Amino acid sequence: MxxxxxxxxxxxxxxxxxxxxxxxxxxxxxxxxxxxxxxxxxxxxxxxxxxxxxxxxxxxxxxxxxxxxxxxxxxxxxxxxxxxxxxxxxxxxxxxxxxxxxxxxxxxxxxxxxxxxxxxxxxxxxxxxxxxxxxxxxxxxxxxxxxxxxxxxxxxxxxxxxxxxxxxxxxxxxxxxxxxxxxxxxxxxxxxxxxxxxxxxxxxxxxxxxxxxxxxxxxxxxxxxxxxxxxxxxxxxxxxxxxxxxxxxxxxxxxPNVQEPVNAGKVEVMFEQSNDMPLENQSSLQMGYVIGKFDEKEKIYATHILSRYLCENNQSYLTSALLEKGYAEDAVIHVIDGILQPYIALDLKNIDENKADEIYDFVNQKLRELQSNGFDRKQLEAAISNLEFELKEKDFGYPRGLMYAMLSLETWLYDGEPTMNVLVGDIFENLRKKAENGYFENLISELFFDNEHRCVLLAKPSYTVGDSDREDEKSRLEAVKASWSDVDVEYYKNEQKKLDEWQSSVDSPEDLAKMPMITLEDIEVKPEPLPTVVDGNLLKHSIQTDGIAYINMYFDITGVGEEDLPKLSLLSNLLGELDTAKHTAAELKTELMTKCGSIAFVVSPFSDYNSTKSGSIKFVVSFSALIRYVDDALSLVQEILTSTKFDNTSQIVDIIKQSRQNKYQSIVMSGSVLAAKRSATAFSYDAVVDELTNGYSFYQWLKEQENEPTVIGELEGLAGRIFGSNNVLIGVGADDANAFDGSIKAFSASLGTSDILHELQIKPWKKSNDAVLIPGDISFSGMSVDFDGLYDGTTFLMTHIVSLDYLWNEVRVKGGAYGTGLKPVANGSLFAYSYRDPNAKASVETYQKIGDYVRDFANSDRSLVGFIIGAMSSASPLLTPRLITSGADGNYIRGISEESRLALRRQIVNTQKSDFLALADKLQNVFCSASFCVIGSKKQVDLFKNLDNKLSL
Known part of the structure; x- marks a missing residue:
């Protein structure tokens, strides 16, 4: 070629x-x-x-x-x-x-x-x-x-x-x-x-x-x-x-036209606020600046690095200064690249709108001081190293080829070099050299002070702007209808009828046969191996990671009570963010960004395979690092777990406020999973754990602690009780997972002893139908059922068919929801959900008819072959080294063997339609008697007459 x-x-x-x-x-x-x-x-x-x-x-x-x-x-x-x-x-x-x-x-x-x-x-x-x-x-x-x-x-x-x-x-x-x-x-x-x-x-x-x-x-x-x-x-x-x-x-x-530089000055906008949230100190100040053109790669990368230096975490240069002055509850910088003219937005959240000018001046003052005094070299190197690791790891959450395609279009679309952003090259080495000669100090001038392409935006909360928008829409519709003649009305009614008929129509067998398909003989039944060697408290996964190690630590906290779960979830948000015995919080963050590609702390339930009532709860500590930094990373983790200081109340309150705001946003924007898990609290211990550590209940607990943080005095004692060498399981994914035996054993030996019992205390809650009111016009719904340990290949295939045949047509196509599905869970439960749904009530009623649909399908003459192939695809997701490691760990903890994985896939392939008849009656019974949760506007929620709890944000 x-x-x-x-x-x-x-x-x-x-x-x-x-x-x-x-x-x-x-x-x-x-x-x-x-x-x-x-x-x-x-x-x-x-x-x-x-x-x-x-x-x-x-x-x-x-x-x-x-x-x-x-x-x-x-x-x-x-x-x-x-x-x-x-x-x-x-x-x-x-x-x-x-x-x-x-x-x-x-x-x-x-x-x-x-x-x-x-x-x-x-x-x-x-x-x-x-x-x-x-x-x-x-x-x-x-x-x-x-x-x-x-x-x-x-x-x-x-x-x-x-x-x-x-x-x-x-x-x-x-x-x-x-x-x-x-x-x-x-x-x-x-x-x-x-x-x-x-x-x-x-x-x-x-x-x-x-x-x-x-x-x-x-x-x-x-x-x-x-x-x-x-x-x-x-x-x-x-x-x-x-x-x-x-x-x-x-x-x-x-x-796209090139926008000539504009200084847009100050702009104001209103956003809808929940009536249960205050208006005071809830505004946002955004400062936007255009970086330049798409092909200024070095400048764009440098801007990403600068953004991390300024606002990556609470200890970053600008964020810490704003928090210390009480000017904002959080500060982030968004770098929007991949377009003809990339830009950045410095977003200061939850400010006093009356102090907007004062805050703007303070930000510029701090930037000028940084420019004058120069960057802290260790912190700058940490920001460079962290971005470099991220780009070289290439764990994008998508297939690598897809990410390369998107990166190619970021330049090719504008007639630039197609692979400019695909290849990292020596850009980081060049930036390190330039950093020694004032490059980043000069970049501050280019971006913030000498930049004529800019805007300052003040976004203010309002209880009425949403109602005003809805009234405007209603007025537009009334005006449209008033302008129609009787002939027009009949025309649009007839158009709706034609649409309804088309949506209800069924594709002919001849047309369906035109769709290209592979055969069952074309697919591999055996699952991709998740190699695991058990060595004491180590789970070793030797896989190709290209010089990166993925280490997960599972501290058993199964015996904790309900009252401790939100406290432990807050603890997971605090670790790595506070001073330790050896480092200030700022120093610690610098070390973590330099030595770890990523680090995370989370409370997570691990239900037993096919059981909603038994299992464990783990406090999970995960990090990734280049192999040469694994010992350093382990030392930092040990330091965080054993010597974090919980005496800085203001820092802790800042994190509580940020956690509450993030949880609020996730409820409003992606409430379907939260709704489904809340509905599952009626029968599942792990749903209760999720609700108390990551759901609506945790959000409400954070609101209470934000006003009066009584939990602070308990945090050190909690940490001392759970991080013990006697209750930790450690998973290692690396090119050679045996390479760290000595380091990990030394780490385990450095921990204390846990006194947490391992007997599960968490029980399911009383069944209830709940609604959570949110601003906006769209809703989310969730309905979960206990399927009594029937997580197998037949159930897996059934949910695939229900999702893509029944729910897709009824909830998305006819109902207009953006997303919907029925998901099987390895604990033996199922949950149905709708996402950005204009009619949650109709969706809940649709879930209750799943059993009827499955019975009709089982008695139809429709082929299972295509559905089996699609279900096998769902059972065979593309796995990155990180996901292989965590997936293998999770299977071991839950008791899911390689034989179980193979058995499930064989069951999918061997399922007959008659097997669904045994499921149909059970599906009908459990869904008709199941509890549900809906998250939506008052208009949506008021359609439900059988609610037990109407909750607010």
Missing amino acids: KINDSMNGFKILEVKDVAELKGKIVEMKHEKSGARLLWLDRPDNNKTFSIAFRTVPSDDTGIFHILEHSVLCGSKKFPVKEPFVELIKNSMNTFLNAMTFSDKTMYPISSKNDKDFFNLMEVYLDAVFYPSIYTKPEIFYQEGWHYEFDENGDISYKGVVFNEMKGVYADADSVKENALCRALFPDNCYGKESGGHPSKIPSLTYEQFINGHKKYYHPSNSYIILDGDLDIEKVTEFIDREYLCNFDAIEPSEL
């Missing part, structure tokens, strides 16, 4: 060996259609394909977000209603999704199975180039928006994207981000809401939607990215023959 060679219509533009990737980079262009292609030829059997389009929004209607959803709702070759869902049901994908960014739309897939990879690629290519949206306007009305009539003849807006964005704008951070971008980028796409603003989405017409696809979804405007060990000849031949050869090149769509 050489430059200027041709391959299946593609001209090869560049071939470059790259040691950092252990492979090469190949860049091509399809000569007839104008499509660009990049292949990262690496030794990775998880193959990734992505096609992206440059989509630059000119308004807030969310056209590209709605297109992202809609093109996956049927296409020319695959005319079923939901090819995307059929793929989740029926494929062995390791990733399958689509993403809308501020200036691009991306469609990535990945799979380890060659045949499956081609199937997924074909469906996605057909979807983006030949979608059914041209002949099925119902897709736009379902995914985007439509008028919905209720039983009284009143109308409302309904649509999946509309509801999703309602949920987004229930979050104060989203409101702030939108306002800041509008101020910084008044003349280009970054000042628009690419996801769609709820007030503007209903102004998008079907005609505009179709024209958007015609303009932007052309190969000349596309970026195809391949990653992994694949047959490039075969892949390019397929893409050319089936798709690209049918198009002639055109001029690609416009690049």
Whole structure:
């Protein structure tokens, strides 16, 4: 393969060996259609394909977000209603999704199975180039928006994207981000809401939607990215023959405009506050600055490092100064890169709005002092090392090929070097050298003082702004309806009827048969091994980690009572944040950032396999480190566990306030799991543990402690009781897990003795139906049931079918919720949930009919094969070294053997539909009598007449 060679219509533009990737980079262009292609030829059997389009929004209607959803709702070759869902049901994908960014739309897939990879690629290519949206306007009305009539003849807006964005704008951070971008980028796409603003989405017409696809979804405007060990000849031949050869090149769509520098001055915005929260000292001050252009890589990396130096934690230079003065409860810096003009936002949370100018002046004063006095070299090196570890570890939470694809688009989209951000190179060595010559001091001037592209945003809480927005929406709808003639009313009612009929229709067997599928013979039943050698209190996992060690410590706290669980959860938030006998908190953070890639403390229940009533509770300490730093990291952990000082009340109160604020935000933004776990407290001890350490009850406890922190005097005693050498199990994942035996034994010997009993004290709570009131219009629901130890392959397969066939159609498609599902838990329970749901009451009623659905499915003539393949995919997630280590540890603690893992997968493959009949009656009984929890607005909650508790934030 050489430059200027041709391959299946593609001209090869560049071939470059790259040691950092252990492979090469190949860049091509399809000569007839104008499509660009990049292949990262690496030794990775998880193959990734992505096609992206440059989509630059000119308004807030969310056209590209709605297109992202809609093109996956049927296409020319695959005319079923939901090819995307059929793929989740029926494929062995390791990733399958689509993403809308501020200036691009991306469609990535990945799979380890060659045949499956081609199937997924074909469906996605057909979807983006030949979608059914041209002949099925119902897709736009379902995914985007439509008028919905209720039983009284009143109308409302309904649509999946509309509801999703309602949920987004229930979050104060989203409101702030939108306002800041509008101020910084008044003349280009970054000042628009690419996801769609709820007030503007209903102004998008079907005609505009179709024209958007015609303009932007052309190969000349596309970026195809391949990653992994694949047959490039075969892949390019397929893409050319089936798709690209049918198009002639055109001029690609416009690049985002470069926003000329603007000093937007001071801007104010209001966000909705819960009526149970105060307004005083709840404002936020944001200071936004544009960094420069996308190709200023060194400056962007340096800004990330500077942000960590200033605001990574409570001991960081700027955060500590603000907390000490009482100016803010928290301070963070967001670095928004991956766009044409990256920017930063310094966000000071929970301030007194009357002191905004004073706080702004103080921040600038501290920055000038830092510039004048210079950086602390150890702290700066810690920030550099921490970012360097993160980028070299490449544990992104996504398949590595997908992350490389996203990094490529951060430059390639603007006609820059495609792999600039994929490769780390020697940039950190260069920055270390420049740091010695005042580089970071000069960067402060460039970013904060000499920068004419800036904005100051004051975001203020309001009890009424949400009601005002809802009244505006109601007025718009009333005006629309008032403008309709009787003929218009009948027209829109008929459109709703057609949509309802289409949503209720069933794909024909002939159309379903057109979907490409692998067979059961194509899949591997044996699970990926989680190698574990038990050596005393050590669990050793020798796996490829590329020079990184992952160490998890499990301190047994099973015997604690309910009253101690929130205290221990707070303790997990405090460790590593306070002074110790050897270091101040600031010194400790510097050491941790230098020597550890990450470190975390958490309280976690580990229920026994197939049991909701028995198991253990662990205080888990986890860290990752380069092998050369493992001894140093162990020494730091020992110091934290045995000599943390709990005498600084102000620091502890700061952390309590931050924890409470973070928990508030998680309830408002992602309450579905919290709702499901709260409902499970009626039968599951581990749900009670979760509720008291991470749920609504913990949030309320934090609010009480924030006002009167009586717990402080107990923390040292708690720590002294639990961190003992006699109750710790340690898991090690590394290239050679035996390399640290001596170090870990010395660590264990340095600990004291625990006196915590190992007999479980936590019992399930009384059954109750609960609701938690939150601001905004969207809700979350959860309903959990005890399935009496029936966690096996048949149950696993059943939940896969219920999620993607029944709940998807009833709760998402018809109901308009953004997400829904039925999840099996290894303790033998199940939970159903809805996410960003416009009608939680209907969703709860849907859960109660799961048994009926399963019975009907068992008596149908539908095939199980595709569902079995999809369930096997769910049972075979892509695992990083970190996840292999923690997963193997968890299986050992819970009593899940390799034989159990294999048995579950064999049961999935061997399940017959008749096996579901045995489950149907039980499902009907448990769901009809189950408790539920809903988190939502007053309007949503008031629909429920059978609540036991109506709770507030």
